[in-house]
Amino acid sequence: DIQMTQSPSTLSASVGDRVTITCRASEDIVTWLAWYQQRPGKAPKLLIYKASILEGGVPSRFSGSGSGTEFTLTISSLQPDDFATYYCQHYISYPYTFGQGTKLEIK
């Protein structure tokens, strides 16, 4: 099974900051990677798919990059709504494993 490792586990930042979350796959997943945002008590929301394609309705301050085994999610200028937990997930083959999550906290 492909393992997904996210870093950091927790990230403290302020409104207006630029932040980057990293996701590493244990083997080549080409660009079959999704990023999700989850707020407490809510279902995950798809932000980015195929590593870099923004889902419709997602603000352009979110961007994704990478291929193979190294991927990043960047938020260019943090807004109050962005403080949540973020997950990566590969979907190249089953099982579609998730990273352990990155909790983005207000500094």
Place this chain on the structure above:
Amino acid sequence: DVQLVESGGGLVQPGGSLRVSCVGSGYPFSHYSMNWVRQAPGKGLEWISAISNTGTSTYYADSVKGRFSISRDNDKNSLYLQMNSLRVEDTAFYFCARDITYWGQGILVTVSS
């Protein structure tokens, strides 16, 4: 609008069984594969099962293989997860998801004596 609504959660004793359901609307249900993902309280997301659009192919995480069974009824726009031999560690919110895009609101399954 795409909607996915889970039902059937609740409290069950260790070793017991439960079936959770998910009804999809707002899209051609039979055209898409479906997934179940769970999240233990305060923990991360865990993909546990998937089924192809026709139902002919099914997939499971090792943690549930042999105990859980995924199925679908395309005539009823419904997805199911039959959970047997439940353990305390199966306690979680269970989400259905249409491929990687749309998710239900989740349903809580609690396994406790």
